[in-house]
Amino acid sequence: MLGLDSFNIDSVVIHTISIFFSGVCLQSPCSLLFEPVTLQPCLPSEFDVVILGTGLAESVVAAAFSRVGQRVLHVDRRSYYAANWASFTFNGLLTWIQQHHEESQPEEAQDWSSLLEEGEELIYLSNSKSESDSISNVQVFSFTSEEEEEEEAPSPDPPSIAEEQTGGAEEDAVKENSETESADSKEDDTKEKSEATADGDDEEQASQTEGEEPEADQPTTSAAQSQSEPIKKKISYPQLLKEGRRFNIDLVSKLMYSRGSLVDLLIKSNVSRYAEFKNVTRILTYRHGKVQQVPCSRADVFASRQLSVVEKRKLMRFLTSCMEETEEQQAYNGRPYLEFLCDQQLGDNLQDFLLHSIAMVTEDTPTEEGLTSTRHFLRCLGRYGNTPFLFPVYGLGEIPQCFCRMCAVFGGIYCLRHSVNCLVMDKETNRCKAVIDSRGQRISCSHFVVEEGYVGADRKQMATPTRSLSRAVLITDGSILPSDSDQQVSMVTVPPIAAGCPAVKMVELCSSTMTCMPGTYLVHLTCQSVGSAYEDLSPVVTRMFHTPESHDQENCPSVLWCLYFNMADGSGLEAEGHNLPSNVYMCSGPDGGLGHEHAIKQAESIFQKILPEEDFCPPAPNPEDIIYDGDNTSSAMGGEEEEKEETEDKQEKEEKEDKQEEKEETEDKQEEEEKDGAGEMEKEEEQTLQTEE
Amino acid sequence: MSMEDYDYLFKIVLIGNAGVGKTCLVRRFTQGLFPPGQGATIGVDFMIKTVEIKGEKVKLQIWDTAGQERFRSITQSYYRSANALILTYDITCEDSFRCLPEWLREIEQYANNQVVTILVGNKIDLAEKREVLRQRAEDFAEAQSMLYLETSAKESDNVEKLFLDLACELIREAKQNKLDNNDTAPMPGEGKTISYLSCCSLN
Ligand SMILES: Cc1cc2nc3c(=O)[nH]c(=O)nc-3n(C[C@H](O)[C@H](O)[C@H](O)COP(=O)(O)OP(=O)(O)OC[C@H]3O[C@@H](n4cnc5c(N)ncnc54)[C@H](O)[C@@H]3O)c2cc1C
Ligand SMILES: Nc1nc2c(ncn2[C@@H]2O[C@H](COP(=O)(O)OP(=O)(O)O)[C@@H](O)[C@H]2O)c(=O)[nH]1
Ligand SMILES: [Mg+2]
Numbered sequence: 001m002l003g004l005d006s007f008n009i010d011s012v013v014i015h016t017i018s019i020f021f022s023g024v025c026l027q028s029p030c031s032l033l034f035e036p037v038t039l040q041p042c043l044p045s046e047f048d049v050v051i052l053g054t055g056l057a058e059s060v061v062a063a064a065f066s067r068v069g070q071r072v073l074h075v076d077r078r079s080y081y082a083a084n085w086a087s088f089t090f091n092g093l094l095t096w097i098q099q100h101h102e103e104s105q106p107e108e109a110q111d112w113s114s115l116l117e118e119g120e121e122l123i124y125l126s127n128s129k130s131e132s133d134s135i136s137n138v139q140v141f142s143f144t145s146e147e148e149e150e151e152e153a154p155s156p157d158p159p160s161i162a163e164e165q166t167g168g169a170e171e172d173a174v175k176e177n178s179e180t181e182s183a184d185s186k187e188d189d190t191k192e193k194s195e196a197t198a199d200g201d202d203e204e205q206a207s208q209t210e211g212e213e214p215e216a217d218q219p220t221t222s223a224a225q226s227q228s229e230p231i232k233k234k235i236s237y238p239q240l241l242k243e244g245r246r247f248n249i250d251l252v253s254k255l256m257y258s259r260g261s262l263v264d265l266l267i268k269s270n271v272s273r274y275a276e277f278k279n280v281t282r283i284l285t286y287r288h289g290k291v292q293q294v295p296c297s298r299a300d301v302f303a304s305r306q307l308s309v310v311e312k313r314k315l316m317r318f319l320t321s322c323m324e325e326t327e328e329q330q331a332y333n334g335r336p337y338l339e340f341l342c343d344q345q346l347g348d349n350l351q352d353f354l355l356h357s358i359a360m361v362t363e364d365t366p367t368e369e370g371l372t373s374t375r376h377f378l379r380c381l382g383r384y385g386n387t388p389f390l391f392p393v394y395g396l397g398e399i400p401q402c403f404c405r406m407c408a409v410f411g412g413i414y415c416l417r418h419s420v421n422c423l424v425m426d427k428e429t430n431r432c433k434a435v436i437d438s439r440g441q442r443i444s445c446s447h448f449v450v451e452e453g454y455v456g457a458d459r460k461q462m463a464t465p466t467r468s469l470s471r472a473v474l475i476t477d478g479s480i481l482p483s484d485s486d487q488q489v490s491m492v493t494v495p496p497i498a499a500g501c502p503a504v505k506m507v508e509l510c511s512s513t514m515t516c517m518p519g520t521y522l523v524h525l526t527c528q529s530v531g532s533a534y535e536d537l538s539p540v541v542t543r544m545f546h547t548p549e550s551h552d553q554e555n556c557p558s559v560l561w562c563l564y565f566n567m568a569d570g571s572g573l574e575a576e577g578h579n580l581p582s583n584v585y586m587c588s589g590p591d592g593g594l595g596h597e598h599a600i601k602q603a604e605s606i607f608q609k610i611l612p613e614e615d616f617c618p619p620a621p622n623p624e625d626i627i628y629d630g631d632n633t634s635s636a637m638g639g640e641e642e643e644k645e646e647t648e649d650k651q652e653k654e655e656k657e658d659k660q661e662e663k664e665e666t667e668d669k670q671e672e673e674e675k676d677g678a679g680e681m682e683k684e685e686e687q688t689l690q691t692e693e
Numbered sequence: 694m695s696m697e698d699y700d701y702l703f704k705i706v707l708i709g710n711a712g713v714g715k716t717c718l719v720r721r722f723t724q725g726l727f728p729p730g731q732g733a734t735i736g737v738d739f740m741i742k743t744v745e746i747k748g749e750k751v752k753l754q755i756w757d758t759a760g761q762e763r764f765r766s767i768t769q770s771y772y773r774s775a776n777a778l779i780l781t782y783d784i785t786c787e788d789s790f791r792c793l794p795e796w797l798r799e800i801e802q803y804a805n806n807q808v809v810t811i812l813v814g815n816k817i818d819l820a821e822k823r824e825v826l827r828q829r830a831e832d833f834a835e836a837q838s839m840l841y842l843e844t845s846a847k848e849s850d851n852v853e854k855l856f857l858d859l860a861c862e863l864i865r866e867a868k869q870n871k872l873d874n875n876d877t878a879p880m881p882g883e884g885k886t887i888s889y890l891s892c893c894s895l896n
Binding site for chain 2: 081275393401404405409410411415417418
């Protein structure tokens with residue numbers, strides 16, 4: 001219901017820009033601090049490290065440098081943190097979509113050569129729309145009604161024309177340039193309604209337009225309402241907008257392995273104190289047209305009703321035996337994991353679970369690789385819950401921001417809506433001496449770290465053929481596998497639905513993860529691109545969910561709104577061979593892996609190249625230990641105090657280590673016990689979790 | 694985790710333009726000193742002070758902006774799970790007052806719905822340089838249903854009162870919430886604050 005004024009496209013574009021620089025447009029001229037023009041005199045002109053882009057790897061690098069006393073300037077051209085790792089409110093996402101439908105304006109290359117000294121040369125970065133290369137094929141479909149609080153009779157024969165039309169009326173996609181899909185043809189008549197509410201401005205809009213709220217609220221079709229059949233309340237599009245801030249929709253979909261490098265780093269550095277996490281509560285898979293739970297912990301195996309007693313025994317034996325390397329396994333090196341599994345005589349059921357849901361590999365993945373990921377999965381079980389995964393409350397976009405906060409706490413300077421236009425290169429040494437920022441200020445630095453999107457294709461070494469990810473984001477009205485609790489967080493593996501189709505990873509988030517409004521679920525689908533995101537993923541969506549295109553899916557959750565797009569696969573960026581000065585380091589965007597290992601490794605390797613002697617993200621002191629009791633008079637943070645703090649810190653660390661050891665011990669014990677009896681194990685697990693809470 | 698030594702734990706977050714005296718307010722309250730012209734303390738994430746209110750121990754965890762407000766680049770995660778927000782402006786600086794709506798918009802986007810917000814006009818020791826009349830600020834605060842207080846970090850005027858008032862208000866809300874939430878479990882996540890409170894107040 002927020003501001004569904006009939007903006008036309010042009011005014012929306014202007015609108016968007018005004019949000020982008022909201023500080024400039026909304027502030028009085030004398031409001032100095034908010035005006036980018038006046039940022040220039042505020043920025044120091046010398047740093048140790050300048051970092052452009054606030055994606056995960058860049059943010060970790062920023063925190064790591066700042067933590068060991070390096071002077072860090074961290075900037076991003078965008079108005080939000082986390083680049084292609086960002087999460088958006090619903091309205092924020094609409095703005096993002098809008099931006100990706102705009103044609104990128106040709107960049108006017110300013111001539112900064114006047115700032116050069118003898119023997120220097122400029123390298124221009126690409127700034128106009130750095131992500132336009134990385135994001136493509138953006139398509140949006142809305143299947144909600146435009147009426148608020150509409151009570152809709154379940155339509156017996158989907159896709160009914162009425163539904164399609166109502167859906168179309170709220171279509172968000174704005175202008176597709178070369179689309180042929182029939183679904184897109186309905187966009188034209190609905191353009192006006194599209195991005196009326198855009199990020200940040202909606203509250204303001206709302207307060208201004210609330211009383212005079214125009215056509216959006218007026219029923220356009222009232223036929224459905226007069227029916228007196230059993231009615232199910234459907235969430236309307238205006239409701240999605242109104243509750244927009246309850247959504248935190250990630251551009252990437254990943255999970256955190258509970259013993260993965262990200263969790264280890266969060267704990268080691270104490271960055272974990274800035275966020276909260278939830279367990280993924282179950283692993284599901286899609287087999288024979290049905291969603292099934294994958295038994296993965298030993299407790300699950302024994303509780304499973306799908307498995308026969310024989311299967312249970314076989315699975316337990318397999319899971320226990322695969323933790324150690326055996327000669328038998330080695331004999332399969334180089335041969336497909338599937339072959340190895342086949343020869344274990346596990347049967348189709350178990351084989352599928354193990355291949356697709358536990359190892360999460362494909363049919364032709366070599367055995368050694370399959371075993372490695374099976375072991376990783378098993379090692380991660382039971383640390384925080386009975387699946388190997390955690391998910392950050394408020395979405396993955398929080399993680400880079402947490403590292404940025406750490407950087408800032410240690411003195412790093414942050415500037416969004418600010419960029420670096422070019423590098424000043426010393427011709428003789430082939431090193432970057434300084435950067436010239438978007439305000440034309442020359443800032444000298446010893447090292448420059450940059451997100452790959454800012455570097456022109458001619459200077460990058462990319463893997464061929466280019467890799468891309470297909471993504472879909474759905475807002476649905478129910479879980480794909482309803483259970484006792486409506487607050488499940490599910491990881492779903494969908495094996496290729498036909499030969500040549502990609503395997504799809506799906507994550508279903510419930511509202512308690514603070515990523516979607518109550519009564520809805522947020523579903524992320526990801527796969528390696530074969531075709532466009534729509535081509536790759538819509539067959540899975542229509543099979544597993546109820547949409548106007550699906551047939552006899554009455555029992556499946558309905559899709560209220562969905563977005564498809566392709567994103568460049570960050571793993572396509574080669575580690576070496578770029579045509580850049582020797583002290584310039586590139587970070588790739590999100591990769592297709594389920595975990596975060598790629599970005600964390602990249603960040604660590606950049607840090608170690610520059611400061612090989614220094615510790616990577618040592619623990620930040622715990623503020624809990626710096627307690628002032630008001631009696632302090634003189635400088636509390638003076639030398640003395642600091643020393644005290646340090647010793648306290650050390651003490652605390654030691655204590656922690658002790659604790660950790662203890663914990664590990666108990667964990668080991670736990671593992672042993674796990675091997676013995678599963679029923680007991682389940683109890684034990686529950687206990688640990690409870691105490692943790 | 695030593696949760697035995699307090700009845701309540703609250704996270705309080707400061708925001709407002711750079712230079713209005715946020716860091717000084719925190720330091721004055723937690724350390725009892727006014728260090729002129731010093732920036733943020735490197736490496737200190739938040740400060741802790743435990744106060745006693747009507748026989749109950751209240752632990753206040755006070756978070757500062759880490760300088761990210763300077764270029765309007767505060768991370769969203771900074772606002773999450775705050776129980777209270779201290780929105781600060783400088784009474785001798787009209788601009789800092791005019792930016793308040795901007796800050797309120799950020800609060801509305803990213804902070805918890807139930808967050809307690811208090812508007813603070815700082816530097817009242819500089820009365821002769823006042824640019825924002827008290828009445829104007831009071832009206833604004835009332836319109837936005839915020840509490841309002843004027844302080845001087847330098848002279849220690851109202852600083853103690855600011856934090857103690859907040860603590861009282863937070864306790865009141867916590868008790869209220871506990872009543873409201875007696876039969877329905879708090880929403881996880883959003884309820885972190887609530888579960889925090891109810892678990893602590895059992896002690
Ligand atoms: C990344 C991570 C995820 C966690 N997820 C869960 C979970 O899903 N369910 C659960 O019951 N417990 C979770 N915890 C809490 C954790 O299992 C126990 O609190 C901790 O193991 C207790 O041991 P300790 O006293 O040695 O650690 P502490 O010294 O209490 O904490 C160790 C580190 O963990 C962080 N931490 C503690 N609790 C959490 C939390 N809930 N979320 C994020 N960081 C936290 C702390 O800030 C610190 O950096 C998580 C902890 C971490 C680090
Ligand atoms: N006269 C006066 N100066 C203050 C007061 N509080 C802060 N200042 C000064 O204002 C400047 C900015 O303070 P600081 O706490 O760093 O502001 P912050 O950027 O909001 O954290 C410093 O020079 C302080 O000395 C006050 O109450 N009275
Ligand atoms: Mg400060």
